[in-house]
Amino acid sequence: MVMSRVGRPRNQTARRQALVSAAGQAITERGLEGLRIKDIADAAGVSQGSVLYYYPELDDLVLEVHRGAVESFLASRQRAYDEAPAGEPAARLRALVDSGLPGSAEDSEHGLLYQLHRRAGRSPGHAELMTSLFAREVGLYATALEVGAATGAFTLAASAQDLAHGLVALEDGYGLHIVSHNAAVRPERARELVLAHARAVTGCPSL
Amino acid sequence: MVMSRVGRPRNQTARRQALVSAAGQAITERGLEGLRIKDIADAAGVSQGSVLYYYPELDDLVLEVHRGAVESFLASRQRAYDEAPAGEPAARLRALVDSGLPGSAEDSEHGLLYQLHRRAGRSPGHAELMTSLFAREVGLYATALEVGAATGAFTLAASAQDLAHGLVALEDGYGLHIVSHNAAVRPERARELVLAHARAVTGCPSL
DNA sequence: CTATTGTTTGAATCTCATCTCAAAGAACTC
DNA sequence: GAGTTCTTTGAGATGAGATTCAAACAATAG
Numbered sequence: 455m456v457m458s459r460v461g462r463p464r465n466q467t468a469r470r471q472a473l474v475s476a477a478g479q480a481i482t483e484r485g486l487e488g489l490r491i492k493d494i495a496d497a498a499g500v501s502q503g504s505v506l507y508y509y510p511e512l513d514d515l516v517l518e519v520h521r522g523a524v525e526s527f528l529a530s531r532q533r534a535y536d537e538a539p540a541g542e543p544a545a546r547l548r549a550l551v552d553s554g555l556p557g558s559a560e561d562s563e564h565g566l567l568y569q570l571h572r573r574a575g576r577s578p579g580h581a582e583l584m585t586s587l588f589a590r591e592v593g594l595y596a597t598a599l600e601v602g603a604a605t606g607a608f609t610l611a612a613s614a615q616d617l618a619h620g621l622v623a624l625e626d627g628y629g630l631h632i633v634s635h636n637a638a639v640r641p642e643r644a645r646e647l648v649l650a651h652a653r654a655v656t657g658c659p660s661l
Numbered sequence: 662m663v664m665s666r667v668g669r670p671r672n673q674t675a676r677r678q679a680l681v682s683a684a685g686q687a688i689t690e691r692g693l694e695g696l697r698i699k700d701i702a703d704a705a706g707v708s709q710g711s712v713l714y715y716y717p718e719l720d721d722l723v724l725e726v727h728r729g730a731v732e733s734f735l736a737s738r739q740r741a742y743d744e745a746p747a748g749e750p751a752a753r754l755r756a757l758v759d760s761g762l763p764g765s766a767e768d769s770e771h772g773l774l775y776q777l778h779r780r781a782g783r784s785p786g787h788a789e790l791m792t793s794l795f796a797r798e799v800g801l802y803a804t805a806l807e808v809g810a811a812t813g814a815f816t817l818a819a820s821a822q823d824l825a826h827g828l829v830a831l832e833d834g835y836g837l838h839i840v841s842h843n844a845a846v847r848p849e850r851a852r853e854l855v856l857a858h859a860r861a862v863t864g865c866p867s868l
Numbered sequence: 869c870t871a872t873t874g875t876t877t878g879a880a881t882c883t884c885a886t887c888t889c890a891a892a893g894a895a896c897t898c
Numbered sequence: 899g900a901g902t903t904c905t906t907t908g909a910g911a912t913g914a915g916a917t918t919c920a921a922a923c924a925a926t927a928g
Contacts, residue, residue, distance in 0.1 A: 466904095466905095469905090485782075485783060486694070487693070487694045490884090490885065490886090491885075491886070491887095492885075500906075500907090501906065501907050501908065502885095502886085502887095502907090502908085503887095503888095503889095503905095503906065503907055503908070504905075504906055504907075506886085506887075506888095507904095507905070507906075510887095512886090559782075565782065568782075569782075571837070571841060572779055574841035574842055574843070575692075575766075575772065575775075575776075575840055575841050575842060576692060578842070581841060581842035581843065581844075584838070584841050584842075584843055585842075585843045585844050585845055588838060588843055588845055588846070589845055592845075611861055612857060612861075616854060616857065619854055620831065620854055620857075620858055622834070623831055623834030623835045623838070623846075623851075623854075624827065624830055624831050624834055625834065626833075626834035626837055626838070627829070627830030627831055627832065627833035627834030627835075627837070628830045628834075630778070630833055630834070630837060631791070631795060631830070631833070633782055634778060634781035634782050634788060634791050635781055635782060635785070635788035635791075635792075636781070636788065636791050636792045636795055637788075637792050638792055638795055638796055638799075639795070639830075644830075647823060647826055647827055647830075650819060650823065650827075651827055654818055654819075654861065654862065655861065673874090676875090697914090697915065697916090698915075698916070698917095699915080707876075707877090708876065708877050708878065709877090709878085709915095709916085709917095710875095710876065710877055710878070710917095710918090710919090711875075711876055711877075713916085713917075713918090714875070714876075717917095719916090
């Protein structure tokens with residue numbers, strides 16, 4: 455007798471995706487600390503019971519939100535890089551810098567990411583996501599730097615890896631202050647300072 | 662008739678100080694999200710009622726914890742700077758870098774600070790503290806850089822202010838990853854990279 | 869000492885979000 | 899259509915923590 459395929463295997467993945475999106479919205483609005491099942495349910499237009507049906511452990515849902523935010527952020531940076539003219543390493547590096555800093559204190563994409571990163575200190579899963587994000591951002595920068603060095607546009611002051619590390623860390627530092635409403639770190643100024651640093655380590659004046 | 666000075670004006674400030682210290686401990690142990698009045702009371706060795714007696718608004722207490730953490734952190738950096746040999750700008754700068762990075766993922770002083778900084782996005786009071794901390798750290802670095810430039814030990818690649826900004830942001834970026842358990846950012850490596858950056862912008866090989 | 873006000877406590881109460889669950893509804897197989 | 903499983907709901911149980919409060923206690927003035 456065959457284990458027959460019966461019943462109602464609907465669009466679990468679609469529902470889950472909707473819940474992840476709704477949870478991201480709820481976190482953006484009320485913060486990670488004040489996150490309530492009700493908010494997620496409301497944002498998704500379903501009942502509280504449904505949320506629990508798909509995610510008996512809320513932490514799993516939050517982890518999915520983090521994963522989604524990381525992937526979408528990386529995709530948007532990759533896109534920014536790809537859309538800049540391939541023949542101009544400086545333009546591509548600039549595109550990376552622009553895509554890596556929050557545009558304002560209320561930038562919701564960056565805001566959500568920083569919120570979720572907070573959990574990394576206490577949750578290995580979140581730490582892993584943050585580690586992966588960092589490594590892939592470093593990879594993006596390292597590629598951009600190496601291409602520039604290969605074409606002669608850049609003269610690297612150290613290994614592409616190390617410089618890429620520094621750029622990502624610098625970005626993260628400024629980004630943290632921007633989303634934290636540090637009045638002394640205006641987005642435009644942060645952008646200038648990161649670019650100045652990039653200029654210094656690549657020896658490329660046109661940055 | 663004189664408004665007579667009667668009653669029991671005891672050591673309110675001492676009690677408050679004790680509560681602030683206890684709250685800092687509780688936050689370190691359980692995180693800002695999981696902070697319970699009971700934890701604070703236990704850490705301070707008093708009843709829950711006493712905590713509310715002094716801080717009807719828990720937020721006020723948390724803000725005091727933040728203020729205390731900022732002041733003590735700045736004092737320790739100032740001390741590190743002062744204790745390094747006054748005649749050696751490179752040594753003083755190195756001392757600043759060392760005091761600005763968490764020694765490990767479990768560094769409780771840095772961990773507490775990053776925890777508290779999280780509130781800055783939603784609370785003006787916390788944002789102000791973070792802004793003040795940043796400005797004063799920039800001041801420390803700027804002084805160190807200017808002294809070095811004045812004595813000829815450093816050749817600054819840009820204004821001391823801008824370079825100091827960059828150093829603090831870099832530190833914060835690495836610090837964030839360290840306390841977040843990003844496995845790719847080891848404290849020792851972060852220290853090396855910050856020093857390399859300092860070396861690059863000061864032109865001082867002995868850093 | 870006594871009155872007065874500051875301090876502390878712990879138990880009772882309130883609040884609010886999570887968790888549980890039985891029943892209703894929906895899609896799919898046969 | 900009948901049977902089966904998946905899905906959704908909402909109301910009530912549960913529970914953790916905040917808040918209230920009256921009573922006990924302490925220190926100081928006079």
